[in-house]
Amino acid sequence: MMDKxxxxxxxxxxxxxxxxxxxxxxxxxxxVFSMDYYARVAALAEQGRFDAIVFGDQLxxxxxxxxxxxxxxxxTLDPVSLLTAMAAVTRHxxxxxxxxxxxxxxxxxxxxxxxxxxxxGGRSGWNIVTTAHPATxxxxxxxxxxxxxxxxxxxxxxxxxxxxxxxAMDRAGxxxxxxxxxxxxxxQSGDGRDFAARTAEAIFCPAATxxxxxxxxxxxxxxxxxxxxxxxxxxxxxxxxxxxxGSEEEARANHAAILDLADDALAIEYLSxxxxxxxxxxxxxxxxxxxxxxxxxxxxxxxIARAVAPAAEKGTxxxxxxxxxxxxxxxxxxxxxxxxxxxDMMIAWRDAGACDGFTLQxxxxxxxxxxxxxxxxxxxxxxxxxxxxxxxxxxRASLGLPSRETVTA
Amino acid sequence: MTRPFILxxxxxxxxxxxxxxxxxxxxxxxxxxxxxxxxxxxxxxxxDAQVLLAWAAPLTSRxxxxxxxxxxxxxxxxxxxxxxxxxxxxxxxxGWSVIPEGAPGGMAEDMVGAARALWDGWGSDTLILDKASGxxxxxxxxxxxxxxxxxxxxxxxxxxxxxxxxHPLLVVDGDAPIAVDDADIALFADGAPVPPATKxxxxxxxxxxxxxxxxxFEAGEIDGVHFTxxxxxxxxxxxxxxxxxxxxxxxxxxLRARLGLPIPATASNQPGGAVVxxxx
Numbered sequence: 001m002m003d004k005x006x007x008x009x010x011x012x013x014x015x016x017x018x019x020x021x022x023x024x025x026x027x028x029x030x031x032v033f034s035m036d037y038y039a040r041v042a043a044l045a046e047q048g049r050f051d052a053i054v055f056g057d058q059l060x061x062x063x064x065x066x067x068x069x070x071x072x073x074x075x076t077l078d079p080v081s082l083l084t085a086m087a088a089v090t091r092h093x094x095x096x097x098x099x100x101x102x103x104x105x106x107x108x109x110x111x112x113x114x115x116x117x118x119x120x121g122g123r124s125g126w127n128i129v130t131t132a133h134p135a136t137x138x139x140x141x142x143x144x145x146x147x148x149x150x151x152x153x154x155x156x157x158x159x160x161x162x163x164x165x166x167x168a169m170d171r172a173g174x175x176x177x178x179x180x181x182x183x184x185x186x187x188q189s190g191d192g193r194d195f196a197a198r199t200a201e202a203i204f205c206p207a208a209t210x211x212x213x214x215x216x217x218x219x220x221x222x223x224x225x226x227x228x229x230x231x232x233x234x235x236x237x238x239x240x241x242x243x244x245x246g247s248e249e250e251a252r253a254n255h256a257a258i259l260d261l262a263d264d265a266l267a268i269e270y271l272s273x274x275x276x277x278x279x280x281x282x283x284x285x286x287x288x289x290x291x292x293x294x295x296x297x298x299x300x301x302x303x304i305a306r307a308v309a310p311a312a313e314k315g316t317x318x319x320x321x322x323x324x325x326x327x328x329x330x331x332x333x334x335x336x337x338x339x340x341x342x343x344d345m346m347i348a349w350r351d352a353g354a355c356d357g358f359t360l361q362x363x364x365x366x367x368x369x370x371x372x373x374x375x376x377x378x379x380x381x382x383x384x385x386x387x388x389x390x391x392x393x394x395x396r397a398s399l400g401l402p403s404r405e406t407v408t409a
Numbered sequence: 410m411t412r413p414f415i416l417x418x419x420x421x422x423x424x425x426x427x428x429x430x431x432x433x434x435x436x437x438x439x440x441x442x443x444x445x446x447x448x449x450x451x452x453x454x455x456x457d458a459q460v461l462l463a464w465a466a467p468l469t470s471r472x473x474x475x476x477x478x479x480x481x482x483x484x485x486x487x488x489x490x491x492x493x494x495x496x497x498x499x500x501x502x503x504g505w506s507v508i509p510e511g512a513p514g515g516m517a518e519d520m521v522g523a524a525r526a527l528w529d530g531w532g533s534d535t536l537i538l539d540k541a542s543g544x545x546x547x548x549x550x551x552x553x554x555x556x557x558x559x560x561x562x563x564x565x566x567x568x569x570x571x572x573x574x575x576h577p578l579l580v581v582d583g584d585a586p587i588a589v590d591d592a593d594i595a596l597f598a599d600g601a602p603v604p605p606a607t608k609x610x611x612x613x614x615x616x617x618x619x620x621x622x623x624x625x626f627e628a629g630e631i632d633g634v635h636f637t638x639x640x641x642x643x644x645x646x647x648x649x650x651x652x653x654x655x656x657x658x659x660x661x662x663x664l665r666a667r668l669g670l671p672i673p674a675t676a677s678n679q680p681g682g683a684v685v686x687x688x689x
Contacts, residue, residue: 081494
């Protein structure tokens, strides 16, 4: 029997996984505003035989309390446009765009994806999100986001309606090569997992450890089976970032060097955004202003209280707390080591049933993607775990899914 | 000073949404010296033109790419972002034509106002991108638009940079006019009212009399012509042979510079588009 194959997705939003990644000597911050950058990274992803490139998305600008950060990479250009432009200069790579069900009508998103699906020859995917950030609502004439359960109920209806529209567009022609985009989801909560189990053909998730990956994948597969779908028709793709080196020691030093590019001011901007409260006017040497944070945040207060409680108890200064918060991203697998060790880790996760593959989040762009494709991909290929040629030209073919599925939601 | 003679065409067949159809048409349009390709057109909604614009960007180098945007099936926050992205990917060759059909009266104009307000929320010189100082941008150049129109209320700032053109070219089609008095380009048919715009393009058939068109251009009555393509590959070479000679050499630069179209002062709080600093 052939060894279990590893699927690869490239999550390429922004200029890298680390908030300080854009300052790295091998990052190209001006690149994200130019076509030649996207042509280069799309070619790299195809060279690495990735299934797909994925862009996350938000529908609000970065910042907190009306203040735009100065030290974080932004803004994010429209992912559907970036991915469709990349379709024009590639032949195989899948293109997965994040689009909200709360702030698009079924007609709007069905037309967008139908165009993307047709012009790319069957390489489109839709990462279905309901939009969770409270700052989004005022960009769409509303004061508050609808509550979460309502957003998910609405999402189910939007997906169902979009699928109907795609079926009609497919019949009217030109045909949609995959019938509709591949449906992708990233929900973590119970609502999100149930929605994914009913709807998604590929799922992202954070999984910091192999055990977390096994738990998530087992849970999702049983939820998928419980709604009468085949669990083997769903790819589970946890996020994976990495910093490589010629030795483990060198990788750790490289990681520290990236983190050290960030100063307190960047860390406080990052913390401000995460807590949804502008802290840039506070003294970094002073106490974490817990009361201000809880009074001003738009996010659920209980979650925010849990995040800042340890600092309040220990009396950690704001700058130090912010630096620690930024240097320890929760929930994500950040691998530090040699390319050989990374390939070992990836194979071990796959064989243990912790994933079907990985959603690579390069540390900085495009250098981090170049390193992975040049150093880790050839090892996975030599070990027979990563294809050396694409099996077809559609995203479904790359994912190993049936070529056309009955449209459902 | 010589005025550029502007050659424009629209394409609205659903088949254009496929790569093997669209790629040769885009090549033929560039070879024909077309200045503008309007994707989609009034009265038809064959594809999402904003998506096709993005696909066309890397496959063309000179052609202005104009998306027909139906006001009834779009939101200014999304449209502002999509056109910003395409304008960067095409290095300043983007336009849009908002079509009111199916939408309540005033919605198309509201769409224009809201998207312009979002683009104006970012200053031309917002980006710094300085690794040494750690400053990515100048926050004092970013502001919430707090746009409130009859249909759209959009707070902003939008998470998209001001486009390189500042605002993509606004094209108004006389067959589906909108009440905007500072558009960049108007498309109009002989005998029909001409929507107000900086440049006026006469809708004609590929077989129209070239000498008569040249005379009307010299007289300042029109700034160019617009064709409604029905069989693009067959029609474009003939259009090039007959009409490309009317154009004079255009100045270098983005689409606004080439066509002599500064952002209308009434439309923007800044005279130009975003500048991306390049560091070694």
